[in-house]
Amino acid sequence: MKTKSKYSKFSLYLAVVLVLIFVLFPVYYMITVSFRTQSSMFMNPSFLPVDFVLKNYRAAFTSEQFGISLRNSLLIGIVTTSVGLVFSVLAAYSLTILRYRGRDTFGRVIVVAFLTPGALLFIPLAVISANLKISDTLHGLMIIYLSFVVPLGTYLLLGFFKNLVGELEEAARVDGASRLQALWYILLPLIAPGIASVGILTFTACWNEYLYALVLNPSPQFRTLPVAITFLQTADETPISLIMAYSTIAAIPILILFFVGQRFIVEGLQTGAVKG
């Protein structure tokens, strides 16, 4: 019995190691290649860390396009997340605590919008933002991003609000204008983990968004990072190691956010999916 359990313990750890290699190899590889040069990659093809040159990073941080795109991505992420959080908290509050005609319909529309993928709507959104003259602008993309940030945020926050049944009852008894104060002073501190989780997830969603940014903001001065990376590749050449350096820089903020907020994110995803 004992030897058998020792044997199975060993195979468990072996399985963990195999899973981790599969999961982590691409990230390791991306970082390794980002420290190589294009010519050395072709002369000495290897996936081991054989070079350590900072040329690609220097090229990234001295590139004007990179600076502009990094700034665009940060601005869009921060503004959209902040505005989206305010809208989503208000909506989730409205849908859980207040009673009014049509509330359930609003709730259902939120779920439908949450489930609707961007690939379904990019065509009309391109036409509409061209008509509104907001295509190829930063504020235009921010507004368009609200269309998926608000349903995502509201849907996830609904789960957090629904967990607060007792406190909701309390807050519901407060009179008149102080209702909103109750939201601010009583409910918000209680759903702070939810706000952290939704904040990280929506910022990530904006930072990672590719299709809308590609279709709506092709001009160099309004490109976000993902689009800028796509444009590094030309018909003549693919600067592989430079692309990997850009990618590493683009991935680091998100990886840090995920590890700092891992507990909140996992809770947010689970609350949203299981209770929503």
Add this chain to the structure above:
Amino acid sequence: MSEQSRNHKKIRSRFRFQDSLLGYATIFPATFVLIGFFGYPLFYEVYASFTNSTVGQPGEWIGLANYSHLFSDPSFRAASLNTIIYVTSVQSGKFLLGLAVALLLSQQLRGRNIWRALVLVPYALPGFVAYAVWRLIYNPDVGSLNIFLMKIGIIDSPIAFLSNPEWAMPAVVVATIWKGFPFWTIMFLAALQSIPKELYEAAATDGANGFQKFKHVSLPGIRPVILIVFMISTITTLNSFEAIWLTTGGGPGSATTILPIFAYKSLTAFQIGESAAAALALVPVLFILVFFVMRKLKKD
């Protein structure tokens, strides 16, 4: 108890009017966004799919012509078939791998929390980064997969995985599974944890072995989560534009062109009406999927 509830009722009715007012006021910003940038675009898209609109031209009403043209178009049929193959393989892979890793990481292991955090990495990595890296992994000249396979002697000459018609689809499927399976793992882990230990103990006293416990305790316990995750993840996979656009671009030929790629290509050809119809072709599938999952969930 009854007095208290009567009291509640009184308070409720007193505040009903305020409730409505505040209710509409707080839902307004979200509704504004949803009507303007979700409801209206959707409506517009349905309308445009019945017109021969092109970029800059509103076009004329042509009824179902776009749809009948699409369904007789062999490249649209190929894209639909590709979508079915892609989504089915990706989702089976994510389910199996996601469940296996969740079961593995729910065992008593040293450093379990660290392993759980690390498994999240593909999910945390931005899609545009992940698929650029996979494209490099598959590269025939300098890619790690070819280097590795040649080193251990499985192949003699490099395979251009992404431009080979036979390999392109499996290659893209593996990359998509890699990116997406951790979401399933996190969800399954949480669901497995919420199953009461007593159930396993009861099963053990009844003489159940490991597999029986899995089949009769774990699986029913995580069934609702499986259904919800299946629904959300299938919808995203049906629409994985970047997974394919950034690796194969839909090629070689149209070997990996799925419907969102097809719609994007018709949009870049300035055919708004036609690309709207192509994008909307997925909607009935989404409806059936959501309906099926919701009904199953209600039954439980």
